[in-house]
Amino acid sequence: MFVARRFMTSSVQPVRVAVTGAAGQIGYALLPRIAAGEMLGPNQPVILHLLERDDPKALAALEGVVMELQDCAFPLLRGVVATSDINKAFDSVDYALLVGAKPRGPGMERADVLKDNAAIFKVQGRALNESAKKSVKVCVVGNPANTNAMIAAANAPNIPATNFTSMMRLDHDRAMAQIALKLGASSVADVEKLVVWGNHSATQYPDLSNAVIKGKSVAKNVDQEWVRNTFIPTVQQRGAAIIKARGVSSAASAANAAIAHVRDWVLGTNGRIVSMGIPSDGNPYGVKEGLLFGFPVTCQNGQYKIVEGLQWDEFGKGAIERTIKELQEEKDAVKHLL
Numbered sequence: 001m002f003v004a005r006r007f008m009t010s011s012v013q014p015v016r017v018a019v020t021g022a023a024g025q026i027g028y029a030l031l032p033r034i035a036a037g038e039m040l041g042p043n044q045p046v047i048l049h050l051l052e053r054d055d056p057k058a059l060a061a062l063e064g065v066v067m068e069l070q071d072c073a074f075p076l077l078r079g080v081v082a083t084s085d086i087n088k089a090f091d092s093v094d095y096a097l098l099v100g101a102k103p104r105g106p107g108m109e110r111a112d113v114l115k116d117n118a119a120i121f122k123v124q125g126r127a128l129n130e131s132a133k134k135s136v137k138v139c140v141v142g143n144p145a146n147t148n149a150m151i152a153a154a155n156a157p158n159i160p161a162t163n164f165t166s167m168m169r170l171d172h173d174r175a176m177a178q179i180a181l182k183l184g185a186s187s188v189a190d191v192e193k194l195v196v197w198g199n200h201s202a203t204q205y206p207d208l209s210n211a212v213i214k215g216k217s218v219a220k221n222v223d224q225e226w227v228r229n230t231f232i233p234t235v236q237q238r239g240a241a242i243i244k245a246r247g248v249s250s251a252a253s254a255a256n257a258a259i260a261h262v263r264d265w266v267l268g269t270n271g272r273i274v275s276m277g278i279p280s281d282g283n284p285y286g287v288k289e290g291l292l293f294g295f296p297v298t299c300q301n302g303q304y305k306i307v308e309g310l311q312w313d314e315f316g317k318g319a320i321e322r323t324i325k326e327l328q329e330e331k332d333a334v335k336h337l338l
């Protein structure tokens with residue numbers, strides 16, 4: 001049995017997965033899980049391409065990460081490229097998780113790191129364009145993730161813009177958890193049809209109006225006061241709450257969300273709705289085009305598709321307007337990089 005499994009595994013060609021900021025705290029939580037097959041499945045061998053800043057401390061830390069990956073003896077890990085050379089890091093990659101960027105500290109909003117981080121994503125968009133496979137699927141984690149993904153896409157004209165996504169999954173999972181806790185669901189997985197719209201920021205709109213638990217409406221079982229004054233602000237401010245508690249931003253949950261984002265995109269959601277930051281062009285909700293916006297999607301055969309037909313009430317419409325406005329402001333602030 002064991003021999004047969006090994007044989008089956010070895011017949012699948014490895015894919016190349018780039019992770020930037022690989023020696024950072026999210027990288028540390030993410031890499032063993034990718035190498036263990038949690039992102040692309042238990043039969044998919046991977047070659048990891050790890051990018052770090054050209055800085056002796058960062059590169060020494062990266063060397064330590066590589067040693068630990070070796071020491072895990074992951075059967076699916078077929079090679080590691082660890083480098084500060086961006087073109088090597090993106091050479092022929094099938095997937096790119098763009099994590100490396102400055103995190104915010106206490107009291108800051110994510111947009112406060114835009115000035116420092118935006119330039120990174122211009123350089124990385126260009127390098128992906130030059131070196132990655134044209135089919136590369138990109139998930140941007142580094143903040144502010146939506147606008148950074150838009151910058152990378154704008155600088156990679158040979159790669160379809162729809163291949164650039166930003167991570168809204170942490171917000172989605174946080175919202176699911178809050179609902180499950182509130183209504184005593186036996187498993188978070190029972191919560192379905194939840195959406196987080198807009199920006200990965202304090203203006204995001206976690207929307208439970210269509211959510212169900214085992215087919216029963218969530219909205220009908222919670223009061224509006226809780227939704228507006230507890231649920232939405234808790235999800236919007238969860239990142240800040242974690243920074244306040246830990247002194248540094250979320251890492252284990254962020255890595256988990258990145259794994260789920262890419263896994264669902266590649267392996268499919270089986271009809272379940274998830275939230276992904278994707279280009280707004282051609283969306284059926286009338287959201288202004290040219291933005292990277294959190295939408296409800298389902299995924300099948302390696303493609304995501306926006307779920308149509310959900311409604312916003314007046315409160316929802318106001319929330320959507322605020323998050324569009326913020327994304328437009330972020331876009332205006334980086335127009336020199338687009």
Ligand SMILES: NC(=O)C1=CN([C@@H]2O[C@H](COP(=O)(O)OP(=O)(O)OC[C@H]3O[C@@H](n4cnc5c(N)ncnc54)[C@H](O)[C@@H]3O)[C@@H](O)[C@H]2O)C=CC1
Nearest residue numbers: 021023024025026052053100101102103141142143170254
């Ligand atoms: N979208 C989301 O839901 C979330 C996003 N984040 C964001 O993810 C980013 C990374 O967070 P952490 O891992 O906690 O930060 P960290 O500071 O622990 O690690 C970042 C790593 O990136 C490296 N780096 C910086 N610039 C780079 C570049 N140009 N090329 C390659 N590597 C580079 C640094 O040397 C460092 O090792 C931050 O911007 C953070 O705000 C964090 C949590 C959730």
Ligand SMILES: O=C([O-])CC(=O)C(=O)O
Nearest residue numbers: 104143170239240249250
């Ligand atoms: O809040 C932060 O700065 C890190 C992050 O994006 C999150 O935890 O959602």
